[in-house]
Amino acid sequence: xxxxxxxxxxxxxxxxxxxxxxxxxxxxxxxxxxxxxxxxxxxxxxxxxxxxxxxxxxxxxxxxxxxxxxxxxxxxxxxxxxxxxxxxxxxxxxxxxxxxxxx
Numbered sequence: 369x370x371x372x373x374x375x376x377x378x379x380x381x382x383x384x385x386x387x388x389x390x391x392x393x394x395x396x397x398x399x400x401x402x403x404x405x406x407x408x409x410x411x412x413x414x415x416x417x418x419x420x421x422x423x424x425x426x427x428x429x430x431x432x433x434x435x436x437x438x439x440x441x442x443x444x445x446x447x448x449x450x451x452x453x454x455x456x457x458x459x460x461x462x463x464x465x466x467x468x469x470x471x
Contacts, residue, residue, distance in 0.1 A: 376424050377426060382410065382411070383410065384406070385409040385411065386407070386409075387409045387441050387442065387456070388406070388441065388443045389404055389406045389407075390404075390405050390443040391404055391405070391445075392404075392405055392416070392445075392451075392469075393445055393449050394448070394469070396468075399418075400416055402418075403416045403418045403419070404417045404418075405451060407441060407453060408440055409439045409440065409441065409456060410439075412433075412434065412436075412438055412439055413434045413435075413440070414432040414433040414467065415429060415431050415432070416432060433453075433467070437453070437455050437463060437465065438455050438456075438461065439455055439457055441454045441456035442454045449468070450468040450469075451466070452464060452465070452466055453465055453466070
C-alpha cells in the first residue's frame, strides 16, 4: 500500500499482542497522568507508556502487571481514575479487577 502511514512504534519480538489501550486520567496517577495504558494478550502485561509532546514517540515505559492474571483483554477507565481490567483466559478463569494508582 504505497499511501499507508508507516508505523512509528513496534513492540519488537516477540510481539506484545496489544488488546486494548486507554489513557490514564486523574492527578492520583502522578507523573503517569495522561500516559497510555496497554493491555496485552500474549505477554500478559499491563504496560504504561508516556508519550512525547507530539505523541509520536515513547519517552518512558513501565510494566504494572506481568503474568499475574493471564491474558489481559480490555481496559475501562472509571470516574475515579482507576481502570477496570478484564482477562481472556481458558476454562472459565476470566476475571474483572480494578487497577488504581497508589494513594
